Amino acid sequence: MNTPLRRLATITLVMFVALMASATWVQFFQAESLNTDGRNVRTLYREHGNARGPIVAGGEAIAASVPVDDPFGYQRTYSHGELYSAVTGFYSIANGRSELEKYENDQLTGRSDQLFFTRIRDLLTGKRPEGAAVETTVLPAAQQAARDGLGDQNGAVVAIEPSTGRILAMVSTPGFDPNQLAVHSTSEAAAAYRALAEAPGNPLRSNATQERYAPGSTFKLVTAAAALESGSYTADSLVPSPTQLTLPQTSATIGNFGGSSCGGEEITLTEALRISCNTAFASLGLTLGEDALREQSERFGFFDPEQTVPMPVVESVFPTGLDPAMLAQSAIGQRDVQASPLQMAMVASAIANGGRLMTPYLVETVRAADLTVVSQTRPEVLSNAVSSGTASALTQMMVGVVESGTGRAARIDGVQVAGKTGTAQTVEGEPPHAWFTAFAPAEAPRVAVAVIVENGGNLGNEATGGAIAAPIARAVIQAVLGS
Incomplete structure (x- = not known):
């Protein structure tokens, strides 16, 4: 009789141990993944039941949570939805999150470790939890100028403060209205998402940070x-x-824009940049070699696959294993050279900052609901891109591009602009x-900007960087300098 009882007790003990292990695994080890799972309805009610912190630009909340009379409690609203869609992204019951709404989610919901003491205080005082405010670096006037400049054309604009890395404008077109995705009807939100996902130009994907293109002559x-x-x-x-x-080892050739001459069999490096001479830079690339251009x-x-602002930025690349023909084409920004608009703004920014490339960032300050500062971004040097002497020489060369070269559409009365088409x-x-x-x-840079207009925009095959992209950059520069 004792033997069957012992066996039953053993089985019961094993079942209790298994139950405790399973509960511990779910409640402790899987707690974070289950809490953040977008299918977890409890998480959705908990998140929407508390006031999500605002996203702020220029002192104005461009994304905020407002109380509503439904089981969720609060709904996300976007005051300038399409204008800032590449910055805020969306926050949706049915579709999750994107951009700052996704990558600053712990701050916005108040779940960040940095807000631990704030949560304890709210618990002890009985105050309803509130998320932190995320204050961006975006300058509204520059953002608006960039959006107005692009109009109905597909493309992107990124503007950076060279001395700090602060992102002053980040626009991607076509954009979208996050309000359509923030509705509490899951069927309506899902339908809106499907429509955007199938729309021409992929509005949900930021051209500024998640797309890369052949940079052409800006390279x-x-x-x-x-x-x-x-040297x-x-x-x-x-x-x-x-x-x-x-091109070496081929019968193919590289010509200049419109089949024109660059003015002689030899020209100075300054003149080559001023008129954007393809053959001069292709020849230069062959002399310098692949390693020098890649380095x-x-x-x-x-070549930075982990860059974030805090949203991830697609890696910009210079190809490897090039034969001489491929190298010549790569030296003028063609072939397999690929760069994001943010990357090309970083190139200009580094030159503007005396050769020091600052880490670009989009979040200036995070503040708790009582306005105490939770975190503040401090500017950091990412690399020494070029020497100060090289930066100075490039600046003067780029000034020539705008004053009398291919970038004359970017000229501003009383302001010396340095640029490249x-x-x-x-x-x-x-x-x-x-x-x-x-x-x-040029003498004391306050803004560096990169503009791309896809497939020539409204000018199509007649488009050039100087004709259609330079005026947009000029407008953004004027907006920053006028602020």
Whole structure:
């Protein structure tokens, strides 16, 4: 009789141990993943039942939670939805989160470890929990100028304060209205998401940080920097500039825009940048070599798969294993060179800042509901992209581009603007992308900006960076300088 009882007791004990282990695993080890699972209805009610902190630009809440009479308690609203969609992203019951709503979620919900004592205080006083406010670096006037400049064209604009890395504007078009996704009807929110996901231009994906393009002639800044940093060239050095350059080991050629001549068989590096001479920079790339161009790209921020602002930024790349023909094409920003608009703003920003590249960031300050500062971003040097001497030389070369070269549409009365145009070939049969990157004032830079207009925008095949992207950059610069 004792033997069956012992067996039953053993089985019962094993079952209790298994039950305790299972409960411990679910309640402790899986607690965080279950709490953050978008399918967890309890989490949704808990999050929406508390006031989510605002996202702020220029002192105004561009995303806020307002009380509503339904089981969720609060609904997210966006005061300038489409204008800031690349910054705020969306917060949705049916579709989750994106951009700052996703990557600052712990701060906005109040769950961040930095808000631990605030949560304890609220618990002891019986105060309803509130999320922290996320104050962005965005300058509303610059954001609006960028959006107005792009209009109905697909593209992106990123503006950076060179001395700090603060992102002053981040616009992607087409944008979207996050309010459509924030509704509490899951069927309506899901339908809105599907419509956006299927819309031309992929509005839900930020062109500013998540898309990369051939940078075209804006990459000539990197090639010029590599030449000056090598010690073998100065701004006045002569470089070969034939009307056509036959690519080594092929019968193919590289020509200049419109088949034009660059003015002689040799021109100075300064003149080559001013008129954006393709053959000169392709020749220069062949002389410098793949390693020099790749290393210079990396110093400007290329090859960083972990960059965040705090949203992840797609890695910009310079290809490897190049034959001479591919190298010549890569030196002028074609072939497999790929860069995000943020990356090209970083190139201009580093030159503007005397060669020091600052880490770009979008969140200035996080404040608890009682306005105490929870965290504040401190500017950090990401790399020394070029020497101060090289930065100074490049600045003067870029000033020439705007004053009398391909970037004259970016000129501003009384302000010296340094810039570089780019017209990047895409797939055969499609119009080129139009680029412009610049900074101003050249002598004491306050803003660096990069603009891309996809497939020539409203000008199509007739587009150039100087014609369609430069005026947008000018408007953003004026907005910053006028603030």
